[in-house]
Amino acid sequence: MKFAARMDRLGTESAFEVLAQARRLEAEGRSVIHLEIGEPDFGTPENIIEAAHQAMLSGATHYTPAAGVPRVREAVAREMTRRGGVEVRPSQVVVVPGTKNILHFALLALIEPGDEVILPDPGYPVYRSLVDFVGAAARPVAINEDADFRMDLDEVERTITAKTRMIIINSPQNPTGGVLTEADLDRLAELALRHDLWVVSDEIYSEICFQELPRPIWSRPGLAERTIVMDGLSKTYAMCGWRLGYGVMPEALAERMTTLLINTSACAAAFTQLAAIEALESPQSRVAVDAMVAAFKGRRDVLVEGLNQIPGFRCHLPAAAFYAFPNVTETGIPSRELAGRLLNEAGVAAVAGDAFGAHGQGHLRFAYTVSEQQIGEAVERISAFVRSAAPAPVGSR
Template identity: 40%
Template sequence: MKNKDVDNHVAEVVQTMPHSGIRKFFDLIEKTDGVISLGVGEPDYITPEVIREACMKALVAGRTKYTSNCGLPVLREEISCYLKTRFKVDYTAEQILVTVGVSEAVDLALRAIINPGDEVLIGEPCYVSYAPNVALAGGVPVLVPARAEEEFRLKKKDLIARINERTKALLLSYPNNPTGAIMERSDLEEIAQVAKNYDLLVISDEVYAELTYGKQHASFVSLPGIKERTILLNGFSKAFAMTGWRLGFAAGPDEIIKAMLKIHQYTMLCAPTMSQFAGLAALRNGFDFVDEMVSEYDKRRRIIVNGLRELGLPCFEPRGAFYAFPSIAGTGMTSEEFCENLLFEEKVAVVPGNAFGPSGEGHIRCCYAASQSKIEEALERMQRFLRRRQISNAAIL
């Protein structure tokens, strides 16, 4: 069989799908030595010792076999307690599914609810996998822009303008990656009213819920009358510095969780057993670490936002996650041009804003889950880069 014939057998939805804007850019980083990376969206902390020890104890005890497809019963009970304590929402263990990271939970939720041609509203800029996951599930992603002048909050009017008879669901993600924006309760109440009025299902990805600054996280499912039509997604990667453990969960209405479980049992079977025991320890003994980490992120947040502004790059103040999303529109470069030139000239890695959707163009994502010294050095290198560009532009003119 010739190669071109093999290519013809690849599914059309995959053929037309672009590569991840993040991964595409980071292929360049691997070829460059001495890079300061403000690109990778993960904590620079290692997983706390109490969590690692729980994993090792599970290994020593030989707890290496499959768990229930749903996840360890004791972990699902602990997740239920966590959601009730932190977000004032009640889910039974049977309404909770443990997944291989929140990424799998997003995929399962979409595949469980989408019929071919169903449209899913996605607020953007957004995490890079949302639109491709909708397409892979047979749906149609409909991007709804959030704007810097509105603090990147999703607005009712923009949702309503894109709703039609094919609209099935809304994918909501706050605190937001890449902008660091949050939605307060009053903002969410407007979105909830739209969901009720137009009978939309809602997938609420709240993986950054524990990482907020100055404002307590408002969970979408805590709003009256909304839990019954919402799938809540969360996980351990960001709050407990457990990105490599691949552990998340979904909570939602019985029938939808059962539908997600059907897919999960044929694809993943269960989340890694050792990771589940580690997650149990995180929920029981890990919150002092979370508080310390958030306090440190808050310091870094102020340093990077103030530093970017001093460089002349307007920067919305992020109130959640660990990302700054400054505008580089005034430089005359596209997001990709800015990032590639900055990487090659000063060895600083940031992510082009357009990797997160059309509304991200003219911005870059800078992750401040890096050490203070690296952030300060990166800002100095960016200053040199911008000064050199200004001199070059003046010479050309």
């Protein structure tokens, strides 16, 4: 079958491939602890499920305006106004069936083939994949392990050319859990203004954070006019399967994005949109989110402490999200091989760091989206494996 050339440029999310492999092993009767998929294991809070149910019963089963039900856009605008401390208008909000649509549409609307787009490395693989897909030139910039997994802003500055049109930032970050500081965001804002860049700010993990976050980049003067915020319900409210994302952007771009939506999905599911109001505004949802974040923090501590006891593993304490990204170079086993062997020989599913970009090499990503007890068991399995497979730490190799 002959496919369009652009299909060869489309990447994938390795976590889903690892999950498929893990499921095959389980079908053969093997036990696998799942630390590969970036999806909260909690159920969606019941009040949100009830809101969707009621919405369906009340007839929210039809198409909605493409950019979203007005009341939902208003709720998102209120939430974002709270976050940024600057006014966000509902007309700046576009509701989509999944946050990644916002990036895809922004690239389609703003980027010409050959334009350069700066993105984090390691970073969420969909950034690179979509940038390549639209024919732009991806310019990966290192996320610096020695600087608390923050983007290397000197490298950002060196990477900007006359062709650079956009920079994608992600704080808190997948796969490292790193967080940009207030000073980082000030500097990025200054660079974006000086070089006339669009900023895509992926804030999907901003509510899953174990410390206070600085004000988002778009709250700085002149930045709301050039920023596209990506966010959604998937992670914060354990709603990955509901497919509800949203973007905040300048109104003129929101209108163009709405046209893209009309031509693709038409709209996000009506009852899912109405449940978003409950998610964003009900105090009950806040209680549920706080409980989930507290659980993630407990799991993070157990996992990171455990990983740091394993010979050859060095794990930085992530400030946010639900990922640990240990450096495993000292085991002497390349990270891709290590991930494969941990799955097949130890029954622990993780993603090799280089699945997130070349700078991820020598790392593994563990999603702590299972119970503390399972995390403890996973650490024991990894430890036993590493001690038998690589008896002495081999930093010299």
